[in-house]
Amino acid sequence: MRNSLYIVIVGCGRLGSHLANQLSRVGHAIVVIDSNEETFNDLSPDFSGFRIVGDATQMAVLKQAKLKRADVFFATTHGDNVNLMVAQVARKLFNVPHVLARVFDPRREQIYDQLGVETICPTAVAAEMFLMAVASHRAAAGEVKS
Amino acid sequence: MRNSLYIVIVGCGRLGSHLANQLSRVGHAIVVIDSNEETFNDLSPDFSGFRIVGDATQMAVLKQAKLKRADVFFATTHGDNVNLMVAQVARKLFNVPHVLARVFDPRREQIYDQLGVETICPTAVAAEMFLMAVASHRAAAGEVKS
Numbered sequence: 001m002r003n004s005l006y007i008v009i010v011g012c013g014r015l016g017s018h019l020a021n022q023l024s025r026v027g028h029a030i031v032v033i034d035s036n037e038e039t040f041n042d043l044s045p046d047f048s049g050f051r052i053v054g055d056a057t058q059m060a061v062l063k064q065a066k067l068k069r070a071d072v073f074f075a076t077t078h079g080d081n082v083n084l085m086v087a088q089v090a091r092k093l094f095n096v097p098h099v100l101a102r103v104f105d106p107r108r109e110q111i112y113d114q115l116g117v118e119t120i121c122p123t124a125v126a127a128e129m130f131l132m133a134v135a136s137h138r139a140a141a142g143e144v145k146s
Numbered sequence: 147m148r149n150s151l152y153i154v155i156v157g158c159g160r161l162g163s164h165l166a167n168q169l170s171r172v173g174h175a176i177v178v179i180d181s182n183e184e185t186f187n188d189l190s191p192d193f194s195g196f197r198i199v200g201d202a203t204q205m206a207v208l209k210q211a212k213l214k215r216a217d218v219f220f221a222t223t224h225g226d227n228v229n230l231m232v233a234q235v236a237r238k239l240f241n242v243p244h245v246l247a248r249v250f251d252p253r254r255e256q257i258y259d260q261l262g263v264e265t266i267c268p269t270a271v272a273a274e275m276f277l278m279a280v281a282s283h284r285a286a287a288g289e290v291k292s
Contacts (some may be wrong), residue, residue, distance in 0.1 A: 005280065014252070018273045023280065072283055074276055098283040100276060106160070120275045124270035127164045129247060129266045130220055134151065134169065137218055137244040 008070045008096075010056040010086050011077035011139050016101060020076060024049050031065045034077075042142035056086045059093075067094040076100040080108055087117045150174050154216045154242075157223035161248060165220060174182050177211045180223075203227045205239075210242035218222050223245040226254055235261045242250040265281040 005028045009016050012034035020032045021044045030049030033056045034040065054061035055078075066070045067073070075083035075092040080103050088103040094095050103109055103119045151174045155162050158180035169191045170176045178193030179202045180186065186197050200207035202223075213219070219236040221229035226249050233247040248254055249265040258265045 002252075007280070014269050015276075018269070019276050022277060028280070041255065050205070054233075071287075072280055076276075082258055097287075098279065100279050102272060106164075118279075121195050121273050122272040123160050123164070125159055125271045125275060126248060126268040127168070129271060130161075130222075131168060132163050133244065134153070134174070135216055135247050138149075138151065141217075141243075 006069050006073040007031070007072045007074070008033070008065050008067055008068075008084075008090070009074045009076060010034075010103075011044060011075065012036075012039035012051075013078060014042070014075065016074070016076040019076065020049060021047055031070075033061060033065055057082060057089075059108060061088075062086070062089065062094065070094070070096045072096070072098045075099075075102070077102075078104075080104055084108075084112055084115070084117060087112075088115060091116060151217040152215050153177070153214075153218040153220070154179065154208075154211050154213055154236070155220045155222060156180075156229075157221065157248075158182075158189070158197075159222065160189060160220040162220070165222065166214075167193055177216075179207060179211055190257060196280035203226045203228060203235075205212060205235075208232070208240065209233065213242060216240070218242070218244045219246070223248075224250075226250055230254075230258055230261070230263060233258075234261060235260060 006033045007028050013033050020030050024030045024047045033052045035055050037053045061137045073096040075087045083101040087099050090096040091099045101119050103121050106124050107123045109119050109121050153174050154177045156179045158178050166176050166178045170193045179198045181201050183199045194197045219242040223234045229247040234247050236242040247263050247265050252267045252270050267278050282290050
């Protein structure tokens with residue numbers, strides 16, 4: 001039984017660094033890739049993973065990250081197209097079992113889906129939360145019984 | 147028993163228009179406020195609510211939206227400070243029972259919380275989804291029993 005996963009994260013912005021810090025803290029093996037070295041400043045002092053400065057759309061960089069060994073791959077850059085590309089490469093060429101990409105434009109979500117890439121759209125997720133708030137308001141007001 | 151809620155939404159961008167369309171579709175009474183009339187183009191043809199072109203930081207605009215009658219208030223503009231301000235006004239001056247604001251900067255979330263404004267941070271929510279994906283991967287791989 002193996003409790004620690006090998007997780008590669010592309011993009012060390014607000015989302016990527018948050019995930020890297022959280023997942024490192026609970027004992028997973030993390031590699032973070034970003035072309036801008038300064039973004040690594042957002043990694044916490046106790047981050048125990050690896051940092052790779054490089055362009056993740058380059059195969060050499062992904063090989064350096066030992067992508068073949070990865071259990072999970074996250075594409076979290078601010079470019080929807082970059083995320084789509086690297087996510088597809090991770091899935092199809094490196095056979096990473098679990099691949100997730102952030103997508104800002106919800107209209108692209110369907111296309112990504114057809115290309116076999118699982119996505120998370122922050123706007124759509126936020127909308128869901130707001131809608132849940134409406135549902136909970138109604139429940140709290142006793143207007144709806146479930 | 148009243149099934150339809152009166153919901154005021156400030157900001158008709160991607161998030162605001164999505165919420166307006168969804169909530170109007172299921173029968174709620176919606177008012178959308180945005181200073182840019184063009185944003186209303188994102189409302190669907192069957193949107194049956196009201197549109198107000200105006201600056202929601204002006205009391206006159208909020209009064210025009212009959213905020214006193216509102217059950218729910220959403221602040222979804224792209225400005226964290228605008229969202230904070232109008233959300234506070236809705237809660238404290240108009241006594242809207244359920245107020246929610248979008249906040250992009252998670253570092254502001256705590257401050258908002260102290261000011262009594264409930265917030266949703268899309269980045270934090272997306273991070274939560276990614277972390278859930280890791281948990282589900284482990285569960286699917288049989289590495290964790292719960």
